[in-house]
Amino acid sequence: MAERAGGVAAPERPLVSTAAPEPVSGPAGGWRSPRGRERLLQLGFLVPAVLYLVVFFGYPVVQNLLMGFQEYTTRTFYTGEAPWVGLDNYAAVISSNVFGTALLNTALFTAGSIAGQFVLGLAIAVFFHRRFPLGGLLRSLLLLPWLIPLIVSGAVWRWILDQDNGALNQFLGALGVADRPGWLTSTSLALIAVIAVNIWIGIPFNTTILYGGLQDVPEELYEAAALDGATGWRAFRHVTWPLLRPVVAVVLVLGVVYTIKVLDIILGLTDGGPANATQTVATQAYHLSFQEFRFGEGAAMGNVLIVISLVFALLYLRANRRALVGGGR
Amino acid sequence: MARRGAPRRTALPALAAAAALALTACGGGSGGATPGGEVTSLRVLDYYNNEPDKTVYARKLDECGQQAGVAIERETIPGPQLVAKVLQQASSRTLPDVLMLDNPDLQQIAATGALAPISDFGLSVDGFQEGVASASTFEGQVYGLQPVTNSLGLFYNVDILAQAGIQPPTTWDELKTAAAALTQGERYGVAFSAVADYEGAWQFLPFMWSNGGDETDIATPQTAQALQLWVDLVNSGSASKSVLNWGQADVKDQFAAGNAAMMVNGPWQFPALDEVAGLKYEVVPIPVPRAGQDVVAPLGGETWTIPQTGDPARQAKAAEIVACLNTDENQIALATDRTTVPTKTALRDRFVTEVPRMAAFTDVVQTARSRTGKLGAEWPAAATKIYTAVQTALTGGAAPLQALQQAQDG
Numbered sequence: 001m002a003e004r005a006g007g008v009a010a011p012e013r014p015l016v017s018t019a020a021p022e023p024v025s026g027p028a029g030g031w032r033s034p035r036g037r038e039r040l041l042q043l044g045f046l047v048p049a050v051l052y053l054v055v056f057f058g059y060p061v062v063q064n065l066l067m068g069f070q071e072y073t074t075r076t077f078y079t080g081e082a083p084w085v086g087l088d089n090y091a092a093v094i095s096s097n098v099f100g101t102a103l104l105n106t107a108l109f110t111a112g113s114i115a116g117q118f119v120l121g122l123a124i125a126v127f128f129h130r131r132f133p134l135g136g137l138l139r140s141l142l143l144l145p146w147l148i149p150l151i152v153s154g155a156v157w158r159w160i161l162d163q164d165n166g167a168l169n170q171f172l173g174a175l176g177v178a179d180r181p182g183w184l185t186s187t188s189l190a191l192i193a194v195i196a197v198n199i200w201i202g203i204p205f206n207t208t209i210l211y212g213g214l215q216d217v218p219e220e221l222y223e224a225a226a227l228d229g230a231t232g233w234r235a236f237r238h239v240t241w242p243l244l245r246p247v248v249a250v251v252l253v254l255g256v257v258y259t260i261k262v263l264d265i266i267l268g269l270t271d272g273g274p275a276n277a278t279q280t281v282a283t284q285a286y287h288l289s290f291q292e293f294r295f296g297e298g299a300a301m302g303n304v305l306i307v308i309s310l311v312f313a314l315l316y317l318r319a320n321r322r323a324l325v326g327g328g329r
Numbered sequence: 330m331a332r333r334g335a336p337r338r339t340a341l342p343a344l345a346a347a348a349a350l351a352l353t354a355c356g357g358g359s360g361g362a363t364p365g366g367e368v369t370s371l372r373v374l375d376y377y378n379n380e381p382d383k384t385v386y387a388r389k390l391d392e393c394g395q396q397a398g399v400a401i402e403r404e405t406i407p408g409p410q411l412v413a414k415v416l417q418q419a420s421s422r423t424l425p426d427v428l429m430l431d432n433p434d435l436q437q438i439a440a441t442g443a444l445a446p447i448s449d450f451g452l453s454v455d456g457f458q459e460g461v462a463s464a465s466t467f468e469g470q471v472y473g474l475q476p477v478t479n480s481l482g483l484f485y486n487v488d489i490l491a492q493a494g495i496q497p498p499t500t501w502d503e504l505k506t507a508a509a510a511l512t513q514g515e516r517y518g519v520a521f522s523a524v525a526d527y528e529g530a531w532q533f534l535p536f537m538w539s540n541g542g543d544e545t546d547i548a549t550p551q552t553a554q555a556l557q558l559w560v561d562l563v564n565s566g567s568a569s570k571s572v573l574n575w576g577q578a579d580v581k582d583q584f585a586a587g588n589a590a591m592m593v594n595g596p597w598q599f600p601a602l603d604e605v606a607g608l609k610y611e612v613v614p615i616p617v618p619r620a621g622q623d624v625v626a627p628l629g630g631e632t633w634t635i636p637q638t639g640d641p642a643r644q645a646k647a648a649e650i651v652a653c654l655n656t657d658e659n660q661i662a663l664a665t666d667r668t669t670v671p672t673k674t675a676l677r678d679r680f681v682t683e684v685p686r687m688a689a690f691t692d693v694v695q696t697a698r699s700r701t702g703k704l705g706a707e708w709p710a711a712a713t714k715i716y717t718a719v720q721t722a723l724t725g726g727a728a729p730l731q732a733l734q735q736a737q738d739g
Contacts, residue, residue, distance in 0.1 A: 073440075074412075074416060074437050074438065074440060074441050074706075075440055075441045075442070076441075077416040077417070077419045077420040077441060078419040078420065078441035078442050078443045079441065079442060080420070096739050097735065097738070097739055098739075158574070162571060162574075163569065163570055163571045164515070164517075164569050164571055164588065165588065182570050182571070182573075184571075184573075184574045185570045185571055185573040185574050185724075186570075186724070187724045187726060270525065270574060271524060271525040271526050272525050273524065273525025273573060273574065273720050274525065274573040274574070274720045274723070274724045275525075275717065275720040275721040275723075275724045275726050276525075276717065276720075277724075287713070290413065291526070291527070291709060291713075292709045292710055292713060293412075293437060293706075293709060294710075
């Protein structure tokens with residue numbers, strides 16, 4: 001969850017740091033080429049950010065890309081030898097039976113999670129947009145899933161979803177449902193269960209961002225719309241939705257980037273089982289690298305994920321630009 | 330897998346360590362390598378970070394350090410982080426002087442060249458159980474000495490079996506009948522772990538191996554029969570479908586709560602089970618296909634190695650520590666305190682007389698095998714195939730032989 005909070009803030013940081021020099025450079029009219037000094041100052045502000053990006057984002061990504069083309073094993077860590085193997089790792093990864101399953105699961109997991117998170121998140125945001133007693137308190141309670149460490153929520157959900165003694169099945173039993181679904185042990189239900197848990201985790205993020213977007217919709221528009229007879233659903237359809245769209249685009253694209261790489265919650269709930277039913281590209285990459293010690297193949301799998309994320313990251317940049325221009329802020 | 334006290338689902342902490350790996354190509358080396366200088370202290374790394382192991386080993390290591398005239402600087406980290414940490418240390422040349430490894434990981438690490446053969450220091454595995462010795466051997470050289478080992482057995486709830494008038498099963502048929510008879514209401518007859526990780530593969534091994542199955546080719550009728558046994562137990566309702574998602578710690582919890590009359594587990598669960606009020610349990614060897622056969626179970630436990638630190642004086646001292654942990658007295662002491670089995674075959678009778686509750690496991694260890702004896706560094710890949718096949722068959726995705734074939738073909 002921390003990544004999500006960090007992820008939202010991160011893209012804005014470079015904007016701030018590059019914009020900062022302008023007011024500073026104004027009054028600093030020196031006697032020797034004020035323009036040169038301004039450039040230097042700008043550079044000074046830019047260097048830490050660029051350095052940070054290169055060291056903590058550029059280096060690992062480049063290293064990972066290279067690793068995908070190398071036979072990188074435990075031996076490499078001691079000897080430093082990592083023979084170049086071309087596309088062998090990719091061939092091995094893609095030809096394995098698990099790859100197709102993992103790709104499909106990743107798509108279903110991402111689409112399912114995003115759809116659920118967004119619809120519920122939006123509904124809750126709209127609901128809390130009205131003012132009512134204790135609304136603020138309830139809204140902050142909504143952030144709870146965000147505040148619990150993922151390892152803890154994974155363990156708790158695993159207990160809730162247990163087939164024999166889980167809280168959910170006990171509850172269903174009390175309602176008179178005779179057979180107990182194997183939420184995490186049936187190949188047809190496990191992915192749905194994992195998606196449901198991930199939706200629960202993602203709702204606070206969606207609600208928070210969308211709620212922020214709703215705050216920016218001017219009250220007068222609703223009043224004007226009401227005069228024209230547009231209230232309730234029609235007000236939402238013709239006033240809220242069009243004005244919210246830039247924010248929606250950002251939420252969706254960011255959501256995809258965060259969801260596609262989800263690892264901890266799946267490892268915590270099912271470890272990719274039963275019978276690979278919840279195995280995704282991310283969990284498979286983790287398994288190859290850190291459980292089978294085939295770092296080259298793991299990196300190749302990871303690179304597949306990087307490419308997919310990159311596409312959505314570019315979409316995000318476009319959406320973000322439109323959001324800034326379109327007056328989302 | 331079979332790491333003592335290490336809770337299941339511990340892949341998560343490993344993430345942090347794993348992420349750090351990529352960035353640790355360089356790092357400050359403080360191995361204290363001053364060749365020729367007096368060795369006053371040794372760095373020791375292990376994963377005994379839970380009680381009672383932590384204290385038991387602290388005491389033993391200090392004793393051995395005193396004998397060798399060095400102070401012990403010990404670092405204990407969580408089990409799942411150990412391999413990542415060792416790889417990081419190997420690349421930055423900051424390996425400790427004495428390193429403990431889970432036995433199936435030894436060949437993987439030895440393959441990197443980071444470990445010194447123990448024969449360099451005049452040590453050998455003479456008198457050690459064969460499987461234990463083979464786990465510490467890589468390409469003909471021995472790289473570690475393992476003082477104690479463990480394995481899997483069948484735990485049973487004494488009261489429940491007595492009430493039902495059932496004897497602990499010794500064969501597969503008896504296991505099926507007993508498990509069916511013991512299944513009542515909320516209680517299952519038997520519990521085991523068929524989870525989608527190495528723990529699941531490790532628990533399947535005693536059934537697979539005892540029936541003549543082999544990890545070098547899993548798509549055989551022998552392995553399929555073993556898998557059929559598990560499928561039958563689950564499909565008949567004698568075991569919960571949740572075995573697919575239970576690690577060994579979960580299995581222990583189910584057994585402790587009375588939700589299972591019998592379970593497959595290891596002696597590292599004794600301390601936790603002993604704390605459960607009113608629970609009376611005993612252990613017998615895992616049932617075999619037909620009466621009179623030997624059970625072939627996998628060997629657990631950790632081996633102690635001497636990394637290549639580049640300082641012969643320190644390595645010589647480190648070898649003294651490793652040798653000291655493996656003296657007859659210390660093997661018996663460690664086995665007694667940690668409810669494990671000494672690895673020197675000559676110590677068996679004496680050990681069973683001193684610690685009768687370990688009789689079943691001591692028996693099992695006699696004929697047990699190591700996971701990496703045949704495949705070495707390829708074991709993790711084989712284990713993945715085994716648990717994948719087990720899961721496919723248990724979820725009804727394919728018949729056992731077919732599931733094994735599919736998993737083998739990758």
